Amino acid sequence: MDPAKPDILALSREDRANLLMGMGWEPYRVRQLEGWLWKHGVRNFADMRTLPAALRTQLHERFFLPGLTCTYSQQSVDGTSKFKFLMHDGLPVESVLIPSKEADRYTLCVSSQSGCSLSCAFCATGTMGLLRNLMASEIFDQYLYANRFCDQQHGQRIGNIVYMGMGEPLLNYKNVLGSIDLLTSPTGASLSPKRITVSTAGIAKMIERLADDGIRVNLALSLHAADDEKRSRLMPINESNRLSSLLGALKYFYQNTGNRISYEYIAFQGFNDSEQDARQLVRLCSHFPVRVNIIEYNPVAGMSFVKSDEDRINAFAHEVRKHGIMITVRRSRGKDIDAACGQLAARPDR
Ligand code: SF4
Structure with a gap:
């Protein structure tokens, strides 16, 4: 080619x-x-x-007809599969196929960039820097490959797509929207937009743009801390996108689309998992309907964060839940194959 x-x-x-x-x-x-x-x-x-x-x-x-080459795949004991692809220019990208607890539904976590520029303090992908944005077709092709795999291995099609792999989707806006079009179009994968979630580290003006463009997918904010000081220590993007502006943008998104919003919250021992942290989080849940997903942290080599123990996570979730907020604790999947949240780093040996 x-x-x-x-x-x-x-x-x-x-x-x-x-x-x-x-x-x-x-x-x-x-x-x-x-x-x-x-x-x-x-x-x-x-x-x-x-x-x-x-x-x-x-x-x-x-014409040039580029494709992805799967160079490495790995299966976790919990049924999660990770795929490493090389694009036509040799740059890496990873996707993760995750079964639900009952293994009756599969979710594919796709990447929108090779690497990432946002350098979140807990994330392996951030250590790669940004290599490049993916084309819409390169995002879609992760689905094509994984859907074939899912069909062959499990006799099922992929039910849900989450943009939570490598990269910040809203910094590759045009191609992410192009890939959503391919995933939802009758000439593409015909998936319902309700089955798609775009997860962002939080870029207020791009969240508003999603609303203005009438995008019908769900939105997840990687929140991880409910006050600006702590959040900025975890996620440098918070310096230019403070919680107040993110809340304003999310409210605008909800008012204009009615689409589902969730907060992703990785619990770090002794950092953001106290009762006071939970009460601060509750305050961020009062502006629009939102559900909270607590995610177990997967330690990344060379990073100092420690995962919260089960008792602290349960106490935190109880404190939030008693205010009537829908909250789910997600045990991490694919930990043994570095496929869990924050672990995608396209190691050169794999
Ligand atoms: S958590 Fe997401 S936004 Fe932050 S560095 Fe990792 S891939 Fe980028």
């Missing part, structure tokens, strides 16, 4: 259609091509069997 040619997956549907028809092909050939690209996920023109050989040759000569 030759990356000097235009990437056919980066064109809009309209541009692909106009190009094919400009080459003299009928509209039904356009539909066939779209089916091969997004329904069947074929990443080689030669394998698009229903297209005439002349069209396959023309496409091959004119």
Whole structure:
């Protein structure tokens, strides 16, 4: 494949259609091509069997058709699977397939960037720096690969998508929206937007933009601390996006979309897991309907945070719950394969 040619997956549907028809092909050939690209996920023109050989040759000569190569996969004892992919330029990206407790539903955690620029103090991905934004098709292709795997291994399709892998989705806004379009479109994966959650470290103006653009997916804020001082120590992005501006943006998002909002909260022993921390969190839950997910921390080598013990997590959750707030404690999945929250770092040996 030759990356000097235009990437056919980066064109809009309209541009692909106009190009094919400009080459003299009928509209039904356009539909066939779209089916091969997004329904069947074929990443080689030669394998698009229903297209005439002349069209396959023309496409091959004119366009670049990039794909992801899965170079490493690992299965956890708890049923979680992690995939490492290389993109056409050799940069890494990772996805994690997570079964529900009953293994009757699978959630795929996708990455939107290779690496991440936000340097959260507890996160392995942040140590990589940002390598580059993913194209919409590269986000979608993580789904295609994992969905095939899920079907073959578990006889099921992926039910939910969360943008919680490598990267900050709202810093790759256009391509994340493009990938949501592919995931929800009848010509793509036909998933309901209600099954998709975009998780952000918190960029107020981009949250407002999601609302203005009428995006119908759920939104999760990686909160992790309920006061600015502690949050800034965990997440440098908080310096420019204080809690008051994030609350304002989330309220705006809720008022304009009615979409579900959740707070993700990793519990760190002795840092953000006291009763007082819980009461501060309760105050942040009074502005719009929100559910809280407490996440068990997975220690990352070289980082000083310690995971809260079970008693402290339970006491914290009890304090929040008694104010009528919906709160779930999520035991971490895939810890033994570094697939848990904050652990994706595309180690070069894997
Ligand atoms: S937690 Fe998310 S936003 Fe923060 S460094 Fe890691 S990947 Fe980036």
